[in-house]
Amino acid sequence: MIHQYKQGALNIVLDVYSGSIHIVDDIAYDIISMYETSTREEIISKILDDYAGCEEVNENEISECCDQIEELKQSGRLFAPDTFAPMAGKLKEKTSKVVKALCLHIAHTCNLNCSYCFASQGKYHGERAVMSFEVGKQALDFLIANSGDRTNLEVDFFGGEPLMNFEVVKQLVAYARSVEKEAGKNFRFTLTTNGLLIDDDVIDFANREMSNVVLSLDGRKEIHDRFRVDYAGNGSWERIVPKFQKLVKARNGKNYYMRGTFTHANPDFLNDIKVMLDLGFTELSMEPVVCAPNDPSALTEEDIADVMEQYEQLAELMLRREREGKPFTFYHYMIDLTGGPCIYKRISGCGSGTEYMAVTPWGDLYPCHQFVGEEKFRLGNIWDGVTNTALQNEFKGCNVYAHPECADCWARLYCSGGCAANAYHATGSISGVYRTGCELFRKRMECAIYLEAARRSEQA
Numbered sequence: 001m002i003h004q005y006k007q008g009a010l011n012i013v014l015d016v017y018s019g020s021i022h023i024v025d026d027i028a029y030d031i032i033s034m035y036e037t038s039t040r041e042e043i044i045s046k047i048l049d050d051y052a053g054c055e056e057v058n059e060n061e062i063s064e065c066c067d068q069i070e071e072l073k074q075s076g077r078l079f080a081p082d083t084f085a086p087m088a089g090k091l092k093e094k095t096s097k098v099v100k101a102l103c104l105h106i107a108h109t110c111n112l113n114c115s116y117c118f119a120s121q122g123k124y125h126g127e128r129a130v131m132s133f134e135v136g137k138q139a140l141d142f143l144i145a146n147s148g149d150r151t152n153l154e155v156d157f158f159g160g161e162p163l164m165n166f167e168v169v170k171q172l173v174a175y176a177r178s179v180e181k182e183a184g185k186n187f188r189f190t191l192t193t194n195g196l197l198i199d200d201d202v203i204d205f206a207n208r209e210m211s212n213v214v215l216s217l218d219g220r221k222e223i224h225d226r227f228r229v230d231y232a233g234n235g236s237w238e239r240i241v242p243k244f245q246k247l248v249k250a251r252n253g254k255n256y257y258m259r260g261t262f263t264h265a266n267p268d269f270l271n272d273i274k275v276m277l278d279l280g281f282t283e284l285s286m287e288p289v290v291c292a293p294n295d296p297s298a299l300t301e302e303d304i305a306d307v308m309e310q311y312e313q314l315a316e317l318m319l320r321r322e323r324e325g326k327p328f329t330f331y332h333y334m335i336d337l338t339g340g341p342c343i344y345k346r347i348s349g350c351g352s353g354t355e356y357m358a359v360t361p362w363g364d365l366y367p368c369h370q371f372v373g374e375e376k377f378r379l380g381n382i383w384d385g386v387t388n389t390a391l392q393n394e395f396k397g398c399n400v401y402a403h404p405e406c407a408d409c410w411a412r413l414y415c416s417g418g419c420a421a422n423a424y425h426a427t428g429s430i431s432g433v434y435r436t437g438c439e440l441f442r443k444r445m446e447c448a449i450y451l452e453a454a455r456r457s458e459q460a
Contacts, residue, residue: 002079003410004033007312007450010457014449016410018080022072023453027057028065036079040066084413085401099146100351101154102139103358103369104172106131107165112194113231116263116289116297129361130165135382136172139359142382144183156190158358158369163197173209190214192259194228195240203247213256215244219272219286226265227297245280256283257331263289263297267306270313277321277328285331288440290370290422304436308443315447319454333448335414349416353379353395367395370421395420398430405433411442 001016011029013022024032030050031043038046044062051057072078109128110117140155147153155176157169169191176187191206192214206213217240218224225235248256258281262269269286276284288307289297299307314330321327350356353367360372363382371377380387400406400417418437426434 001082001408001410002032004029005446007446008316008454010450010453012446012450012453013078014410015078015080016413017082017084018077019413020072020077020080021449021453022078023457027051027062028069031062031065032069032078035066035069035073097146098148098150099143099355099357100150100152101156101356102143103156103158103356104131104136104139105159105358105360105369105372106136106157106162106169106172107160108361109164110160110194111164111196111230112161112228112236113233114228116227116261116291116295131168131359131361133168133171133175135359135361135363136168137175138363139382140172140176140179142385144179144185146385147185151184152186152188154188154190156192158192161194161197162191163193163202166197166202170205173205177209188212192216194236195243196230196236198240198243198247203250206247207250211255213247213251215247215256215258216260217241217244217258217276217281218260218262219266219269219275221275223266223272227261227263241279248281253280253282257285258283259331260284260286261289262286262307264299264303265297267299267303268310269307270310270317273314273317273330282328283331284328288437290425292425299436304439307440311440311443311447315451315454318451319458322455332444333451335445335448335452349399350419352420353392353398367391368421370419370425394430402431403433409438409442411438411445414445415441 003014005012011024013024013032027047034043044059047062069078107130143153162169173189180187188211189209190212191210194216218228221237224237228236258276260272266272273284273286288299291298358366358369358372359382365379365381366372366377379391386392398417398420400412403417406412418434420430422434422437423432424430
């Protein structure tokens with residue numbers, strides 16, 4: 001399977017199963033498009049007709065190009081067959097009992113009242129609560145006990161707003177550090193925060209203990225303050241931006257992400273990214289809103305076309321700033337064309353419900369943070385482990401080959417079947433397909449591949 005597209009000044013050909021990416025001229029691009037369905041004679045005739053008047057285009061040149069394409073095919077770099085399908089179930093089965101990451105819902109409460117919040121202002125459609133040290137300690141013990149031979153373990157402090165339970169966060173990190181060496185483990189912590197409670201103590205602690213910090217900022221003041229308000233209805237932009245700037249400066253501008261959300265109110269999210277850049281932030285992420293289709297914040301069909309254009313313009317902005325010596329990172333455009341995720345990850349996806357789970361303040365286990373509060377997705381708890389094995393088996397089966405709709409999609413080994421939570425909320429099934437999400441993902445991947453290809457072309 002191949003995927004061809006044009007972006008900027010480049011003709012790009014992706015061979016899906018080998019992962020090879022080719023930058024070709026117009027003639028090669030056209031030949032590749034019909035190579036598997038036409039004879040050489042038909043190809044030559046068609047190209048001669050299409051390029052009539054171009055003196056440099058002749059039968060010998062076309063035939064030589066066909067020879068080069070055939071060489072790439074024989075070497076497995078074009079039209080490579082799918083050899084991964086038999087692995088799909090087996091690979092996930094091997095590691096399904098090994099937990100490598102937990103999302104600790106340290107606080108089911110929040111000091112902001114964001115209207116688009118999927119977590120119902122941190123309550124997850126339940127009661128407000130904070131996690132005790134005892135529950136958090138048991139969660140870490142559960143992770144160690146169920147992590148098998150894995151050395152590196154990931155723990156996300158999540159909410160709501162985790163800094164509303166900061167003392168317990170500190171206690172849990174101290175406990176993890178006290179046991180990790182003896183257990184043969186290495187804990188990597190992430191903190192996600194809206195920024196209101198950041199102070200010098202938080203900054204010092206985060207810089208010492210957090211491998212990554214995720215900061216919530218929606219970009220322009222008028223956009224941010226439209227949604228991210230406190231319970232008095234006041235915007236938070238002016239209160240959090242100086243704190244974010246201070247924290248990022250203290251981290252030397254590394255190991256953080258400025259994470260924004262774009263909605264129906266700002267499908268022109270590139271303007272928000274430009275504001276973040278002007279504020280000095282260079283590690284950026286902008287995510288499409290996750291909400292019900294009838295929610296006023298939900299992206300419409302008309303918005304999608306605007307978003308697609310924004311993604312293309314973003315790629316060009318990144319190239320332009322790199323030439324100016326002012327580069328920045330966009331999370332969704334990070335792609336490793338030479339290595340990247342192993343085939344296991346490409347097939348099996350994020351590992352929600354198997355390798356990764358969320359823990360509520362009461363110690364209940366859910367497949368990920370987006371399922372928390374939905375009782376039918378409760379896997380078990382941190383004392384008894386996974387007791388709903390039937391549900392876990394459903395998540396084991398969530399791989400890219402479990403979606404018939406993905407069979408002809410060129411991006412499936414990059415998305416790995418997509419987000420199970422988004423699929424469920426859009427279709428009612430974790431094996432469903434969230435089509436809008438697919439559309440946006442494919443565009444992001446095209447832009448990410450184009451960006452890397454353009455960089456290499458400029459270096460050549």
